[in-house]
Amino acid sequence: MTTIYQKRRAAVARALKAAGGGIALLPTAPEVARNRDSGFPYRHDSYFYYLTGFDEPGAWLAIEANGHTTLFCQPKDMEREIWDGIRLGPKAAPAALGVNAAFSVDTLEDKMPALLTNQQAVWFPFATHKGLETQVDGWLGKVRARIRFGAECPQSQHDLCKLLDEMRLTKDAYEVAILRRAGAISAGAHVRAMQTSAAMLRAGVKGGLREYHLEAELLHEFRRHGSQFPAYTSIVAAGANACVLHYRAGNAELKPDELCLIDAGCELDGYASDITRTFPAGGKFTPAQRVLYEIVLEAQNAAVKVTKPGKRFTDPHDAATRVLAQGMLDTGLLSKAKHGKVDDVLASGAYRQFYMHRTGHWMGMDVHDCGDYTEPGSRPREEKDALGQTVMRKPSRILRPGMVTTVEPGIYVRPAKGVPKEFWNIGIRIEDDALVTAKGCELLTRGVPVEADEIEALMRG
Numbered sequence: 001m002t003t004i005y006q007k008r009r010a011a012v013a014r015a016l017k018a019a020g021g022g023i024a025l026l027p028t029a030p031e032v033a034r035n036r037d038s039g040f041p042y043r044h045d046s047y048f049y050y051l052t053g054f055d056e057p058g059a060w061l062a063i064e065a066n067g068h069t070t071l072f073c074q075p076k077d078m079e080r081e082i083w084d085g086i087r088l089g090p091k092a093a094p095a096a097l098g099v100n101a102a103f104s105v106d107t108l109e110d111k112m113p114a115l116l117t118n119q120q121a122v123w124f125p126f127a128t129h130k131g132l133e134t135q136v137d138g139w140l141g142k143v144r145a146r147i148r149f150g151a152e153c154p155q156s157q158h159d160l161c162k163l164l165d166e167m168r169l170t171k172d173a174y175e176v177a178i179l180r181r182a183g184a185i186s187a188g189a190h191v192r193a194m195q196t197s198a199a200m201l202r203a204g205v206k207g208g209l210r211e212y213h214l215e216a217e218l219l220h221e222f223r224r225h226g227s228q229f230p231a232y233t234s235i236v237a238a239g240a241n242a243c244v245l246h247y248r249a250g251n252a253e254l255k256p257d258e259l260c261l262i263d264a265g266c267e268l269d270g271y272a273s274d275i276t277r278t279f280p281a282g283g284k285f286t287p288a289q290r291v292l293y294e295i296v297l298e299a300q301n302a303a304v305k306v307t308k309p310g311k312r313f314t315d316p317h318d319a320a321t322r323v324l325a326q327g328m329l330d331t332g333l334l335s336k337a338k339h340g341k342v343d344d345v346l347a348s349g350a351y352r353q354f355y356m357h358r359t360g361h362w363m364g365m366d367v368h369d370c371g372d373y374t375e376p377g378s379r380p381r382e383e384k385d386a387l388g389q390t391v392m393r394k395p396s397r398i399l400r401p402g403m404v405t406t407v408e409p410g411i412y413v414r415p416a417k418g419v420p421k422e423f424w425n426i427g428i429r430i431e432d433d434a435l436v437t438a439k440g441c442e443l444l445t446r447g448v449p450v451e452a453d454e455i456e457a458l459m460r461g
Contacts (some may be wrong), residue, residue: 001265016065020122046365075104113142169371170402182268187447189221198283198459208253215249227266235263242427256282272367277433283459295327299409312396316358320409
């Protein structure tokens, strides 16, 4: 039975052959020490896992243009396995992983020059593994040393990431199924956090409800449903902390009349999810909070409508930003007398005082997944930047079925002169994961409410 990983390796081999031949080399991620005698939880390299489904450290993969694949992995070691867990080992790897040959990683330095000999080119990931270029250069040096004996050395080096990025950008049915499941788990965690917030504040928990309490609820729900890790460090931001984009859950107390912003998602079987919800900690929006919340939700809805095949990656951002800019003018966050109409706000970039990030990013194995944001093969063209200056830019990527992007507009209001005080220290972001489909997009993370009334109803329950 041919596995999904064998099909992907075969696709790489075909790409190498089409490019004139060669060999692709790919290490997995190294183990990283946390402190003196403890390591961080191990997480494989996404590119390596994409082609192997193998999550042990200390492994390498070689793919040749003729389709032959070689794996290097840790050898069986009964003593180390007592401490660190069972290893697959080179003997079992071919049958288990569908590779043609497997060797102990201890033989890497001896065998790699032979694999590189008489290859037209060598492909490996650039600028992702510290010291990899030097390692490859060392192996090539050993090949060159045998030129007098008839060996030929690869004449060119290419970035393997470029090839794999295009493969990973469009998700297949296997990947979509995992992403749906990850989105459902993460949505359930957000529901749990909302309900916990309201219940604990109603009960008057001793010492107050803290951000880390809700973070614990998220992590519990992730693991309870089989997720291996959080996809990224969870953001749980109470009150003014929500105006810090990458705030980490701390010990700030949640107040009933303040908002709480949670940006959190789990990783399941190597694939991420990414959800943000903003809700009233006590269960009911104040009038000022609801006004801004409805603006952000309208912006997200506008962005979702243009997240479909044939549109550009930047179209959802442009749609959301227009709604946000109009909302800033309507609420007085931006003065109409000073900033003019919505087109003026967009042209000047004045909206960036309250909305300073993009509306989306690719998502998949990594929460900020790989893939070009400009259309491959296109030529730069003249455009106007936010300051009205003419710049040369390549057109934005055309959205196609199978791509997955986030849709995440927001408004963040820090105290400032001329800004209505009722909006001070309110930070709101709404984020969902969108799979581009044949006719539009499917939101993978709507298992958690997004409408203000629905959030309030959930928290009452």
